[in-house]
Amino acid sequence: MLKIYYLHGFASRFYITSDKLKTLARLGPVYGHDIDYTQGSEDIIEESLDKLMRVNPDLLVGTSMGGWLAGILAAETGIPVVAINPVTEPAQSLRPWIGQGVDHQGQAYQLTDDVVSSYYPFTHYGSGLVLLDQGDELLPWKDTARVLGDYFPVHRFEGGSHRFEHMEEALELIREHVQD
Secondary structure, X not given: OOOEEEEOOOOOOOOOOOHHHHHHHHHOOEEEXXXXXXXXXXXXXXXXXXXXXXXXXXXXXXXXHHHHHHHHHHHHHOOOEEEEOOOOOHHHHOHHHOEEEEOOOOOEEEEXXXXXXXXXXXXXXXXXXXXXXXXXXXXXXXXXXXXXOOOOOEEEEOOOOOOOOOHHHHHHHHHHHHHO
């Protein structure tokens, strides 16, 4: 069984009981932590690296901003990564959320321009697989495929949404990616 470390997206939380993670857990135990993307990029990278190294996972999986972060951590550690509907240009993608906001759990947050500017593009290093829902309403899948397709295998699913609705169908692709 694989040991999987999951990294969630902006304004979200690590919910081991989510349907997506329950499905992913069929490949092995899933670990993770809550990530506060209102901190600077170096802070979240350092904190996440520390937490995942305690687990010593076989695979990193991240969605949206977590896909970006998983890519960075994979390049630093050599751990294979699956980036799901990943943000490729966080300094651009986070810009609309600068200021005060409320996350998906109803908690207030403050995102500053300085923090957003600290985020750099998705890295092109490591052993990665990119999974995209063509119905992603936040990140155009064609742009993501264009930016990452020369560096990583990209698999797209018809329909879906930014939340990624094809984990069940993706399990075999993920398993094969780690075995390669």
